[in-house]
Amino acid sequence: MTILGDLRIIDAATLFAGPSAAMMLGDFGADVIKIEHPRRGDPSRGHGASAGGVGLWWKTLARNKRTAAVDLSCAEGQEILRRLCERSDVLIENFRPGTLERWGLDPDDLMKLNPRLIVARMTGFGQHGPMARQPGFGTLAEAMSGFAAMTGLPDGPPTLPPLALADGIAGLAMSYAVMLALHARERTGRGQVIDLAIIEPIMGLLGPQMTAYKALGVVPRRTGNRSSSNAPRNTYRTRDGRWLAISTSAQPIAERVVALVGRPDLVEQPWFATGQGRVQHVDELDEAVASWIAERDAAEVIARFEEAQAAVAPIYDVTDIAEDPQYKALGTFVELPDEELGTVTMQNVLFRLSDTPGEIRWPGRPLGRDTDEVLGELDYSRERVAELREAGVIA
Ligand SMILES: CC(C)(COP(=O)(O)OP(=O)(O)OC[C@H]1O[C@@H](n2cnc3c(N)ncnc32)[C@H](O)[C@@H]1OP(=O)(O)O)[C@@H](O)C(=O)NCCC(=O)NCCSC(=O)C(=O)O
Known part of the structure; x- marks a missing residue:
């Protein structure tokens, strides 16, 4: 029906x-x-x-x-x-x-x-x-x-x-x-x-831009692929030339990502506890993630992220989408x-x-x-x- x-x-x-x-x-x-x-x-x-x-x-x-x-x-x-x-x-x-x-x-x-x-x-x-x-x-x-x-x-x-x-x-x-x-x-x-x-x-869909502007005078700025509310969040190039996207909107995911890329020490930093705090240290976080990914092929990165239950996705074009088993x-x-x-x-x-x-x-x-x-x-x-x-x- x-x-x-x-x-x-x-x-x-x-x-x-x-x-x-x-x-x-x-x-x-x-x-x-x-x-x-x-x-x-x-x-x-x-x-x-x-x-x-x-x-x-x-x-x-x-x-x-x-x-x-x-x-x-x-x-x-x-x-x-x-x-x-x-x-x-x-x-x-x-x-x-x-x-x-x-x-x-x-x-x-x-x-x-x-x-x-x-x-x-x-x-x-x-x-x-x-x-x-x-x-x-x-x-x-x-x-x-x-x-x-x-x-x-x-x-x-x-x-x-x-x-x-x-x-x-x-x-x-x-x-x-x-x-x-x-x-x-x-x-x-x-x-x-x-x-x-x-x-x-x-x-x-743009987030609380007016709420934040009225409350704090904040005007959103362009941040490229970075997010204004969490980090690390970006696209990263793998050793074999593929691009991957990572997001860490949830705190446990952020912790798993930095542990996976060999920087569990970052979790101990007081600023690491919130998305906003991590945004303040985005250069350091991006550098840690980007360098770890750049030394590995996409298949390995994706497998390690999946194993660690951290969120990653390959950047697809339509040729990839046509073959993807999840969509199938x-x-x-x-x-x-x-x-x-x-x-x-x-x-x-x-x-x-x-x-x-x-x-x-x-x-x-x-x-x-x-x-x-x-x-x-x-x-x-x-x-x-x-x-x-x-x-x-x-x-
Ligand atoms: C799409 C528009 C900019 C088109 O503007 P205009 O060409 O000036 O059209 P109007 O709305 O004034 O409507 C009059 C025109 O409708 C056309 N028209 C369409 N269908 C018909 C039928 N069935 N019969 C008669 N006329 C018709 C015809 O060409 C008329 O032109 P005359 O014979 O000269 O009278 C406008 O309609 C608009 O602002 N619509 C609301 C917003 C919207 O939906 N925008 C498109 C979203 S997609 C988009 O953004 C994107 O593609 O990019």
């Missing part, structure tokens, strides 16, 4: 933040209808690697979704969205504040048509405030949240991640917000509006049949529920693949569907 199988979700969002929330709900069985512009499609179709013009990221991002191409900027398209909203549980959208309203699709009006509708609004900066109407990207959130300021080498520039980090975090937060609103609806019988700004959820044991990746590519490999559902697991029913589909089916369910006749296609309202 897929636990969200009784839900219909309209994913009228583009790119990553909104659609990734819809993907997570689809993974657990929700009927997700992806609405795209009939001619432009979702720009994420063209992001990243493509195989013969078929976007590979799309295969994951749009998995389990039915794809319908509907132009929401014209009256006939707006009517299609209204009819969909009447029969759906959630509308996820990421237009700039004012765009839905400009199209006559104000959430208040949609909720009059269906008071149980949840309208999940993903924006760069939120629905109000001086920046609300500005276009927003995850990159701007990484810049404005403090993430970039604290990421990078101490003497280097602020650093952006080479991935949609703030978007992914916002997507996770939105899927949680939708589940809360669905739970609330069980009690109240009413839907509600979710206002999620991409600049906010990433901030929650977890079934982290699946190969699925695909109507465009024959087969496609992608990351599996993100976690396992023992009683009601998720599943990937199909990879992302071509633009407009399910338009006719979706309009048929909304009682549009074949003739009307043909007219709308002719007029460019749908594809």
Whole structure:
């Protein structure tokens, strides 16, 4: 049984933040209808690697979704969205504040048509405030949240991640917000509006930067691979040229690491007793760990760390991940049949529920693949569907 199988979700969002929330709900069985512009499609179709013009990221991002191409900027398209909203549980959208309203699709009006509708609004900066109407990207959130300021080498520039980090975090937060609103609806019988700004959820992951700033005036600085809250924590090069990562957030692990690298005396130092104290002596700790690791091959270092129950991980790229026995044991990746590519490999559902697991029913589909089916369910006749296609309202 897929636990969200009784839900219909309209994913009228583009790119990553909104659609990734819809993907997570689809993974657990929700009927997700992806609405795209009939001619432009979702720009994420063209992001990243493509195989013969078929976007590979799309295969994951749009998995389990039915794809319908509907132009929401014209009256006939707006009517299609209204009819969909009447029969759906959630509308996820990421237009700039004012765009839905400009199209006559104000959430208040949609909720009059269906008071149980949840309208999940993903924006760069939120629905109000001086920046609300500005276009927003995850990159701007990484810049404005403090993430970039604290990421990078101490003497280097602020650093952006080479991935949609703030978007992914916002997507996770939105899927949680939708589940809360669905739970609330069980009690109240009413839907509600979710206002999620991409600049906010990433901030929650950066540690207590505002708490520490207000209490102590502390401004986080760039520390490269080092942590501001524990040491040793870094990447270290082995004799055979591999890189390993070590973390010592828990005190017993820190003690095991320094004992393993031949410096049990450090544990006796009063400063060693806290992460903060160890950060003050990071050069000495890094030197002890780095020199011990530099004299050994990666396999030996990993074996000795595992034996000592100290935490270490090899720095992987995708070729390592593809061969790793832990991921194989977890079934982290699946190969699925695909109507465009024959087969496609992608990351599996993100976690396992023992009683009601998720599943990937199909990879992302071509633009407009399910338009006719979706309009048929909304009682549009074949003739009307043909007219709308002719007029460019749908594809
Ligand atoms: C993504 C945006 C910057 C795009 O800005 P704009 O192009 O100015 O779009 P608007 O939101 O004003 O919406 C109007 C446009 O929607 C497009 N559009 C999309 N789908 C449709 C459908 N189905 N029908 C009609 N129009 C559509 C169309 O091109 C419209 O342009 P017109 O015809 O001209 O009206 C913005 O939507 C935004 O700030 N969204 C919230 C934050 C967000 O989700 N950002 C992306 C996260 S991913 C990310 O950060 C990253 O990839 O990097």
